[in-house]
Amino acid sequence: MSVERGREAESLAAAWLQQRGFQILDRNWRTRWCELDIVARSDAGIHIIEVKYRARPDFGTGFDYITPDKIHRLRRAALMWLGSHRYRGTNYQIDVIAVSGSPKPKYVDYLPNAIFGN
Numbered sequence: 001m002s003v004e005r006g007r008e009a010e011s012l013a014a015a016w017l018q019q020r021g022f023q024i025l026d027r028n029w030r031t032r033w034c035e036l037d038i039v040a041r042s043d044a045g046i047h048i049i050e051v052k053y054r055a056r057p058d059f060g061t062g063f064d065y066i067t068p069d070k071i072h073r074l075r076r077a078a079l080m081w082l083g084s085h086r087y088r089g090t091n092y093q094i095d096v097i098a099v100s101g102s103p104k105p106k107y108v109d110y111l112p113n114a115i116f117g118n
Contacts, residue, residue: 009053009099010037016097016108022047031080034073038097039081045091047112048078055102062098063111071115 014024017040025046026039038049050070052062074094082088094115099105 005055005105006051006053009105010051012099012105013049013051013097013108014038014040016110017047017049025085026081029077029081031077034077036074036077036081045093046082046087048074048081048092048094049097050074050094050115051097051099053099053105055100057100061100061109063096063109063114066096066115074115 010027014027017038018024022040022042024038024040026036029036029039036048037051038047040047040049050066052065054060054062054065071094078092078094082090082092093113096111096114098109098111100107100109
């Protein structure tokens with residue numbers, strides 16, 4: 001997958017979230033060991049959103065590519081983001097958005113609270 005396709009998928013996911021009332025707080029926030037694709041806020045609290053893109057489901061969906069190592073790194077990065085943005089102690093959840101479609105990303109599947117963060 002190209003970086004360009006990944007960015008297109010993240011932009012589609014961000015637009016999809018905004019259409020549903022989420023406020024995007026941050027995108028592509030990085031630590032030494034992990035990148036948070038999207039950080040958003042809703043009435044439910046803070047959402048750390050991992051975006052996975054697959055052109056076709058031949059080798060699984062984006063949901064299939066969330067490894068135990070990725071889960072650990074997302075949780076750790078989420079706590080760092082919350083602390084550095086003065087949201088420490090705030091309710092948060094880690095969601096996954098699987099984007100698919102070829103030649104351009106066009107389908108969004110959303111799995112809220114896919115990874116228990118706190």
